[in-house]
Each structure stands twice: as structure tokens, then as C-alpha cells.
Amino acid sequence: MRHSRNWTLGATTAVLVAAFTAPTLAQDAIRIIGHRSPPNEYYTDAMQKALPEGRVNVELMPIDKELELASITMSSKSDAIDVLYLTDSSLRRFAANGWLEPLDELWEKYKDEYNLDDFPQSVIDAVSYDGHIYSMPVLTNTELFFYRKDLFDEAGMPAPKTMDDYENAAAHFDSGRMSGTIMSLKPVDAALNETHWYLNAVGDGWFDDEWRPIFNQEAGVAAINRMKEMSQYAPRGFTSHANDESTINLQQGLAAMGLQWFTRAAAMDDPEQSRVVGKIDWVAPPGGGARLANDGFAISAFSSGDKEEMFRMLAEATSVESMTKGAEFSMPPRLSVLQNEELAKKYRWYPAALAALEGGKAFPAIADFNDVGEIVTRHVLRAVTGEVEVQAALDQAAKETEDLLASRGYYNN
Structure with a gap:
């Protein structure tokens, strides 16, 4: 259809x-x-x-x-x-x-x-x-996990492979002069990318086989709760940060690690822009499921x-x-x-x-996913910033998503 x-x-x-x-x-x-x-x-x-x-x-x-x-x-x-x-x-x-x-x-x-x-x-x-x-x-394009290899080596820590590794490392490196991680939650595209990673790495994804939302189920709630926990290690203003802001935070040594696009990797070794030339390394995002x-x-x-x-x-x-x-x-x-x-x-x-x-x-293969993203990221931001409880925010997002997709003819009943 x-x-x-x-x-x-x-x-x-x-x-x-x-x-x-x-x-x-x-x-x-x-x-x-x-x-x-x-x-x-x-x-x-x-x-x-x-x-x-x-x-x-x-x-x-x-x-x-x-x-x-x-x-x-x-x-x-x-x-x-x-x-x-x-x-x-x-x-x-x-x-x-x-x-x-x-x-x-x-x-x-x-x-x-x-x-x-x-x-x-x-x-x-x-x-x-x-x-x-x-x-x-x-x-x-694919998202990579950027991390300060020099700092990890000094601490005797390997690059994160799991989301637990990621959170432990962010807590370790977070300080007054450097955030533990970047976090890009500017609506809509940047927040959608970050949410997509958490819903796949910790949760069970976005939809079932009939395009019914599942992100408000137990695994999805756990995913956004993890995002909320990680936000304490993010730079100030992370809800208005997208690729440009997060790239600068990594280049200037203001953040120790985080999710960012392949297309931003070369900028880390550009001596005219970066203070961390040769210090950043890359691995696949912990937990998998980052956006392609x-x-x-x-x-x-x-x-x-x-x-x-x-x-x-x-x-x-x-x-x-x-x-x-x-x-x-x-x-x-x-x-x-x-x-x-x-x-x-x-x-x-x-x-x-x-x-x-x-x-x-990749994002779910439906023509209306950008509109779904506008709904979900709006409520995810409310949850991450503590405006509402995570479960309530995702339940409301799921209801609005289902109403939207029903109005577009996705369901038979």
C-alpha cells in the first residue's frame, strides 16, 4: 500500500x-x-x-x-x-x-x-x-563511536563494547572541564538518530510487523531510562546540540566520547580545527543498532x-x-x-x-517515519529532561504515533 x-x-x-x-x-x-x-x-x-x-x-x-x-x-x-x-x-x-x-x-x-x-x-x-x-x-553513512583513545589508554580502559561499558566510562571521565559524553538531542534529526540507537541497542526497536509501536514496552522504557541516565554526563545545552555542536565538543576536547557520523571523522584530525589530532579513535557503537x-x-x-x-x-x-x-x-x-x-x-x-x-x-522503511520521529522525539525530550516520567511520555508518543499511522491507512482495523 x-x-x-x-x-x-x-x-x-x-x-x-x-x-x-x-x-x-x-x-x-x-x-x-x-x-x-x-x-x-x-x-x-x-x-x-x-x-x-x-x-x-x-x-x-x-x-x-x-x-x-x-x-x-x-x-x-x-x-x-x-x-x-x-x-x-x-x-x-x-x-x-x-x-x-x-x-x-x-x-x-x-x-x-x-x-x-x-x-x-x-x-x-x-x-x-x-x-x-x-x-x-x-x-x-553510518554512525561511529568516537572516543579519546589517549585518555582510555591512560586509564587502562578498553573501548566500550556494551552500553554498561559506555556509561561506566562516561562517569569516569566526566569532570568540570570535560563532559563524559556528547549527546545530540536537538529536534528532530539529531534527537531521532540518538533515540534510534538507544531503542535498538537497549530496546527492541520501533514497531512490530504490523507497524504498531513497541517502543513504549518494557525494553523501550529501559532504553529511554538509560538515555536519561546518560544525559547527566552530557554537555550543557545537549537538547539543542546536533552534529555541528557535538563535533566541536569532540574537536575541542570538551567531551570524551559519543555517537557521531562517519562524515565527521576526518575533522578530528584536521589541525586547523581540532585540538585532539591523533587522539580520537573509533569503534562500532556499543550495543549495535546505530543508524545507517x-x-x-x-x-x-x-x-x-x-x-x-x-x-x-x-x-x-x-x-x-x-x-x-x-x-x-x-x-x-x-x-x-x-x-x-x-x-x-x-x-x-x-x-x-x-x-x-x-x-x-536503517530507520523503519515507511514514508511517514519523519512524522513519527517528530512525535517520538518531542516526548523523549520531555522524558529525558524530567518533565514527565519515561513510561508516561512513551505511552503518549505511542498513542499519537498509532493515531497518525491509522489516519494514513497503515492498519486494516
């Missing part, structure tokens, strides 16, 4: 559209919006280089703002956006709403020229919805530009040569690049990433 959500523009969202409107561009300019991150900076730069100077305009921003802008713009069927970065979960929602251009014909037409069969089927499946390809994959993602760039169904030209721009930017160079910033989804032994030697976080891939889990 295909589920969709139709968005309606009201007065408030119309104002937001006006506020987000880009400066006047050349008539044939391609407008790309994306999530501000090291790999997206690299790949959007490659897109700009694929076409003559001035043809491509790129705007990078925090992911929540990007998805808000994309949702508002595309729900109005505006052609103000041509190409947009989407996570695997947001892609399903956008495709279900009819906002994205299917790429199947262009994929088939150019698969030999751009060696598109080099993408494994699992990656193609991740950027597809309802049998159609909707996105050009740019990265396979296959993200990419899609073409708006409402773009008035040349969509074939946009597809070729994307294909050029994600060539084998480009992805080999981009491997510093993200795990490339091309088989030929993943199997490159020289890269594994060059980037010391690759072994941890491969281990994390084995134990990681």
Missing part, C-alpha cells in the same frame, strides 16, 4: 516561502539546496564544476531547515528548487507525495557512460520508492529546468574518480571505491565504519 501526506500551504508557510526565497538567479541557473556537512560541501562543489561557472547555485544549511524549506516549497509545487539533498527516510516521504522526478529512464540511458551498475543493489533500493529510482546516491543511511540528491518534479542536464551533473559529481577523492568525507556507495585497499590504509576510521555497518540499522 502506498501512503502519502498532502501538504497545504497556509498564510504562515507562505510567509516562510517568501523568507527562504533565493536571490534572483540567471534564467537557466540550477538551484541546489542541501544539508551543510563536509561530504555535501565536496559533492556540491563537484556539481558546480560539472557545468560552466555560474550555472549552479548551492545553498547549504542545517538539515532541519533544509527539509522545512523543501517541504514548504514543494508542497506549493513551486519550481524554486531544482535539486535537493535527501536522507533515505525523507526521500520516501517526498516520493510518496509526488514531489520528486523518477530517474529510471535517465538511469538506464546513462548507466554505461557513468558506470551506474557500480552502485550495489542495496544502495539502489535505498534511493528508490514504490519501484522507482528517485535519487543519485552520494554517500553511505544511504543519502543522495534528487530532482524536483516541479523544476522547470533541463532535468536531463541535472541528472548528468549529478552523475559527473558522483563518478568513480570523484568518489575516490570524496572518500575522505564519506563512505562512498560505489563498489569499486569501497573495495579500494589504499583508501582503507589512508583513512584510519574505515575499519570501524565497516564494523559499524555490520551492526547498524
Whole structure:
């Protein structure tokens, strides 16, 4: 069954559209919006280089703002956006709403020229919805466990393998000058990632086989209670921290460890930004179950530009040569690049990433998961900050989730 959500523009969202409107561009300019991150900076730069100077305009921003802008713009069927970065979960929602251009014909037409069969089927499946390809994959991303190996070695402690190990280490290293762990609970994306890890590592996940919530059952309550316990070792303001803030806390030696994306690993060894060069190491997240993602760039169904030209721009930017160079910033989804032994030697976080891939889990594969995430993270934050008891918060989240999914046709009764 295909589920969709139709968005309606009201007065408030119309104002937001006006506020987000880009400066006047050349008539044939391609407008790309994306999530501000090291790999997206690299790949959007490659897109700009694929076409003559001035043809491509790129705007990078925090992911929540990007998805808000994309949702508002595309729900109005505006052609103000041509190409947009989407996570695997947001892609399903956008495709279900009819906002994205299917790429199947262009994929088939150019698969030999751009060696598109080099993408494994699992990656193609991740950027597809309802049998159609909707996105050009740019990265396979996984969350790693970053930790101060120098401090662990001094204390005679091994890297954490279990959530008990993690909590004990956080308590040991927590001090007035350094937090025991980072914790990224800014709504929605960052909080959703952290919650996903706890619900898998300690709990039994999100749903049963019929998409009924199970996160408010005993194991889920234990998971969020563990998160609440761990929050005492997190930096101040952790409920407003996302990837950027947590990366800085690790780089500046303000936190000893924590969950963070593969794409942030290189920044730890950047001497221009980091005070902990050579001191951070990586392992698979304790307990397993941290998020896996296959993200990419899609073409708006409402773009008035040349969509074939946009597809070729994307294909050029994600060539084998480009992805080999981009491997510093993200795990490339091309088989030929993943199997490159020289890269594994060059980037010391690759072994941890491969281990994390084995134990990681993608978000539940439903088009409405982002909306579920908005509900659940809101109540998880209430629980972690002590506003309400954990069980009561998760019960309310489960009720609202079930009501939402029932209204979208997920249940037969």
C-alpha cells in the first residue's frame, strides 16, 4: 500500500516561502539546496564544476531547515528548487507525495557512460520508492563511536563494547572541564538518530510487523531510562546540540566520547580545527543498532529546468574518480571505491565504519517515519529532561504515533 501526506500551504508557510526565497538567479541557473556537512560541501562543489561557472547555485544549511524549506516549497509545487539533498527516510516521504522526478529512464540511458551498475543493489533500493529510482546516491553513512583513545589508554580502559561499558566510562571521565559524553538531542534529526540507537541497542526497536509501536514496552522504557541516565554526563545545552555542536565538543576536547557520523571523522584530525589530532579513535557503537543511511540528491518534479542536464551533473559529481577523492568525507556507495585497499590504509576510521555497518540499522522503511520521529522525539525530550516520567511520555508518543499511522491507512482495523 502506498501512503502519502498532502501538504497545504497556509498564510504562515507562505510567509516562510517568501523568507527562504533565493536571490534572483540567471534564467537557466540550477538551484541546489542541501544539508551543510563536509561530504555535501565536496559533492556540491563537484556539481558546480560539472557545468560552466555560474550555472549552479548551492545553498547549504542545517538539515532541519533544509527539509522545512523543501517541504514548504514543494508542497506549493513551486519550481524554486531544482535539486535537493535527501536522507533515505525523507526521500520516501517526498516520493510518496509526488514531489520528486523518477530517474529510471535517465538511469538506464546513462548507466554505461557513468558506470551506474557500480552502485550495489542495496544502495539502489535505498534511493528508490514504490519501484522507482528517485535519487543519485552520494554517500553511505553510518554512525561511529568516537572516543579519546589517549585518555582510555591512560586509564587502562578498553573501548566500550556494551552500553554498561559506555556509561561506566562516561562517569569516569566526566569532570568540570570535560563532559563524559556528547549527546545530540536537538529536534528532530539529531534527537531521532540518538533515540534510534538507544531503542535498538537497549530496546527492541520501533514497531512490530504490523507497524504498531513497541517502543513504549518494557525494553523501550529501559532504553529511554538509560538515555536519561546518560544525559547527566552530557554537555550543557545537549537538547539543542546536533552534529555541528557535538563535533566541536569532540574537536575541542570538551567531551570524551559519543555517537557521531562517519562524515565527521576526518575533522578530528584536521589541525586547523581540532585540538585532539591523533587522539580520537573509533569503534562500532556499543550495543549495535546505530543508524545507517544511504543519502543522495534528487530532482524536483516541479523544476522547470533541463532535468536531463541535472541528472548528468549529478552523475559527473558522483563518478568513480570523484568518489575516490570524496572518500575522505564519506563512505562512498560505489563498489569499486569501497573495495579500494589504499583508501582503507589512508583513512584510519574505515575499519570501524565497516564494523559499524555490520551492526547498524536503517530507520523503519515507511514514508511517514519523519512524522513519527517528530512525535517520538518531542516526548523523549520531555522524558529525558524530567518533565514527565519515561513510561508516561512513551505511552503518549505511542498513542499519537498509532493515531497518525491509522489516519494514513497503515492498519486494516
